Amino acid sequence: MQTLIINIKELLQVRETNVDKVSGSEMAILPSIKNAFLLIEDDAIAAFGSMTDCPKINPEKTIDAIGKIVLPSWCDSHTHIVYAGNREQEFVDRINGLTYEEIANRGGGILNSAKKLNETSEEEIYNQSKKRLEEVIQQGTGAVEIKSGYGLTVEGELKMLRVIKKLAQNYPIAIKSTFLGAHAFPIEFKENHAAYIDLIINEMLPKIAEEKLADYIDAFLETGYFSVDETERIMEAGKQFGLRSKIHVNQFTAINGIAACVKHNALSVDHLEIVTDEDIEALKDSETIAVALPSCSYFISIPYTPARKMLNAGLPLALASDFNPGTTPSGNMNFVVATACIKMKMTPEEAINAATINGAYAMGLSKTHGSITIGKKANLIITKPLNSFYELPYAFGSNLIEQVLLNGKVIA
Numbered sequence: 001m002q003t004l005i006i007n008i009k010e011l012l013q014v015r016e017t018n019v020d021k022v023s024g025s026e027m028a029i030l031p032s033i034k035n036a037f038l039l040i041e042d043d044a045i046a047a048f049g050s051m052t053d054c055p056k057i058n059p060e061k062t063i064d065a066i067g068k069i070v071l072p073s074w075c076d077s078h079t080h081i082v083y084a085g086n087r088e089q090e091f092v093d094r095i096n097g098l099t100y101e102e103i104a105n106r107g108g109g110i111l112n113s114a115k116k117l118n119e120t121s122e123e124e125i126y127n128q129s130k131k132r133l134e135e136v137i138q139q140g141t142g143a144v145e146i147k148s149g150y151g152l153t154v155e156g157e158l159k160m161l162r163v164i165k166k167l168a169q170n171y172p173i174a175i176k177s178t179f180l181g182a183h184a185f186p187i188e189f190k191e192n193h194a195a196y197i198d199l200i201i202n203e204m205l206p207k208i209a210e211e212k213l214a215d216y217i218d219a220f221l222e223t224g225y226f227s228v229d230e231t232e233r234i235m236e237a238g239k240q241f242g243l244r245s246k247i248h249v250n251q252f253t254a255i256n257g258i259a260a261c262v263k264h265n266a267l268s269v270d271h272l273e274i275v276t277d278e279d280i281e282a283l284k285d286s287e288t289i290a291v292a293l294p295s296c297s298y299f300i301s302i303p304y305t306p307a308r309k310m311l312n313a314g315l316p317l318a319l320a321s322d323f324n325p326g327t328t329p330s331g332n333m334n335f336v337v338a339t340a341c342i343k344m345k346m347t348p349e350e351a352i353n354a355a356t357i358n359g360a361y362a363m364g365l366s367k368t369h370g371s372i373t374i375g376k377k378a379n380l381i382i383t384k385p386l387n388s389f390y391e392l393p394y395a396f397g398s399n400l401i402e403q404v405l406l407n408g409k410v411i412a
């Protein structure tokens with residue numbers, strides 16, 4: 001099956017030769033072709049170029065994209081889309097003056113979601129989660145990482161990971177699965193951290209590996225959650241089961257966690273709202289990418305990841321949504337890109353690089369996703385007619401997406 005998109009006003013993120021990620025000053029460059037065509041064969045990109053070189057063929061389907069921008073789908077490398085219920089009451093509690101930390105200390109926060117999840121059936125969790133997945137697909141996301149972490153029991157964690165697996169089987173979007181048993185200490189382990197970490201390592205991990213339920217392992221490395229030493233035990237154990245780390249770190253405090261993650265060759269370090277010069281030094285020349293989550297900063301009013309400081313240091317940066325019930329009840333990557341421009345002072349070129357090719361790298365998908373490159377999956381966003389692609393972050397409240405393609409098929 002051939003689909004030919006013609007008269008594209010501007011085709012963004014074209015990479016003749018694939019790159020796995022872009023760093024520092026390279027992020028300011030977003031290669032593009034004006035007045036372009038793009039040919040899809042089955043589920044993959046088969047050719048692209050200037051309209052003057054458009055092949056004279058009779059494809060099964062032609063899409064006229066006159067006035068419109070075409071770009072690779074968003075690659076959202078950090079979400080918690082699978083959860084039960086909501087935390088609307090905590091949202092109102094924060095408006096009334098409580099902090100995220102105060103709410104967590106009262107047994108709210110992650111433990112609140114864990115209680116709901118353990119009381120909810122697998123089928124019901126699937127039904128609630130699929131609506132969120134369908135919504136982000138409509139919003140242009142073509143690859144997504146989804147974490148467990150609201151089970152915090154053997155059964156609860158397995159239940160979440162099975163839901164993620166079922167979503168991956170039933171939807172055309174690429175899904176990577178991350179085991180986040182080390183998201184918080186359940187109340188009964190508050191005074192005995194070692195016992196909960198033993199449970200993760202000796203009970204949860206072997207079952208998850210046996211059922212092949214996870215691609216990555218995660219932990220919440222933070223004051224009051226998992227210490228550097230505790231997280232190192234988790235990362236080490238993950239490695240024994242073939243799971244590379246993607247770690248929540250430096251959301252509220254900097255406690256030398258990033259250096260430990262780099263030491264363990266983590267694929268990504270995520271959040272980084274608080275970043276020291278030592279953290280930046282640790283990331284230099286590593287294979288670990290930083291992932292910023294600006295919608296979380298927006299929603300719970302914490303600092304934004306210092307993107308300029310990191311790009312000036314030559315580091316790569318990815319952007320992701322962090323879609324979860326507590327700190328970010330939104331998976332809209334268009335808002336993430338706009339907020340990165342508006343609040344983190346990233347240029348539109350930098351933000352789009354961060355949300356496509358670098359997002360793909362942050363979940364191990366940069367060989368197949370994140371750029372317009374021959375052989376990659378034809379996961380595309382076709383916008384409404386726009387003045388320029390700057391309109392995407394500029395008109396931050398508008399839905400500017402007209403069509404979404406996944407694996408070469410128009411699905412929204």
Ligand SMILES: N=CN[C@@H](CCC(=O)O)C(=O)O
Pocket residue numbers: 109110113220248251296322324325326327328
């Ligand atoms: N910080 C840790 N985990 C999530 C929030 C979890 C929650 O509050 O439910 C995050 O990435 O923001």
Ligand SMILES: [Zn+2]
Pocket residue numbers: 078079080248322324
């Ligand atoms: Zn998160």
